[in-house]
Amino acid sequence: MSTTVIHPQTLRPTFSAFGKLESNRVARLRSDLAAEIDAVYVQEGDWVETGAPLVHLDDREAKLRILEQAAELEQQQTNLKSMQSELALAKETEALFKSRHEVAQSKLRRHQDLIARSLISTSLPDEVTSLANQASIEYRNQVRVLADLPNHLSASEANAVRAQALLDRAQLNLDKTNITAPFAGSILAVHAAPGDYNSLSTPLIEIAALEGFEVRVQTPDAFTDTFMQVIRNGQAVTATADANAELQLQRLAGRGKPD
Numbered sequence: 295m296s297t298t299v300i301h302p303q304t305l306r307p308t309f310s311a312f313g314k315l316e317s318n319r320v321a322r323l324r325s326d327l328a329a330e331i332d333a334v335y336v337q338e339g340d341w342v343e344t345g346a347p348l349v350h351l352d353d354r355e356a357k358l359r360i361l362e363q364a365a366e367l368e369q370q371q372t373n374l375k376s377m378q379s380e381l382a383l384a385k386e387t388e389a390l391f392k393s394r395h396e397v398a399q400s401k402l403r404r405h406q407d408l409i410a411r412s413l414i415s416t417s418l419p420d421e422v423t424s425l426a427n428q429a430s431i432e433y434r435n436q437v438r439v440l441a442d443l444p445n446h447l448s449a450s451e452a453n454a455v456r457a458q459a460l461l462d463r464a465q466l467n468l469d470k471t472n473i474t475a476p477f478a479g480s481i482l483a484v485h486a487a488p489g490d491y492n493s494l495s496t497p498l499i500e501i502a503a504l505e506g507f508e509v510r511v512q513t514p515d516a517f518t519d520t521f522m523q524v525i526r527n528g529q530a531v532t533a534t535a536d537a538n539a540e541l542q543l544q545r546l547a548g549r550g551k552p553d
Contacts, residue, residue, distance in 0.1 A: 312511070319506030320482065322497035327351055327470050331490045336499070340481045348499050349473040349486050356468040363464045367457040374450040381443045388440055395433035398426040479503045 329351040336348050405422045483500040492498070513521065 317502030317506040319503035351471040353471040363461040391436040398429035402426040
């Protein structure tokens with residue numbers, strides 16, 4: 295006869311499975327600049343920090359564009375200052391033109407009154423009339439210029455704003471020649487090589503976020519309902535990897551096909 299000592303304990307269902315280390319946060323970095331690839335600073339499998347340089351595109355054209363737009367902005371700002379000065383001068387001289395016009399008209403009326411009373415020769419008003427007409431024309435032109443200058447000033451302001459926006463865009467395009475890591479993580483793939491021409495449809499670098507890595511395991515169908523019930527109850531489902539690392543089930547994803 296043989297005997298066995300039995301100790302009461304809690305038994306849990308277990309199974310063995312293979313898992314894959316994956317990231318649920320993968321960025322495929324592209325550039326919308328059509329430029330030659332100048333340098334690649336990383337290889338597949340490298341770990342990088344946030345902001346680390348990954349790829350550099352040829353920036354010569356982008357730098358020339360900045361110089362061009364900076365010159366255009368300076369010209370438009372100069373035009374704007376000139377227009378502002380012209381408007382200020384027109385406002386200052388409006389009273390002068392108006393005064394000359396009123397004086398000339400008053401003088402013309404006096405001469406016309408004197409002629410009507412036969413006190414002066416009729417030949418004198420011709421010169422007075424001419425001066426009055428000339429002063430009137432100058433005053434009306436000044437009024438027209440003063441009314442139109444604000445429109446030209448608004449156009450100059452719009453041109454200056456547009457030139458600044460184009461310069462900002464040129465600077466943005468220059469910044470785009472430097473492809474940097476958006477977060478700390480692992481380089482999954484490198485699709486760029488020096489001398490290649492950047493394609494807008496093809497990512498240059500694929501990078502996985504460090505905090506997004508997780509172990510994905512395909513579970514047997516027989517355990518799916520049990521896992522869902524355990525998670526709903528707030529209980530833990532744990533696993534032990536070969537490296538004696540303990541893992542905890544976080545969620546159930548869609549069913550995948552085995553490799």
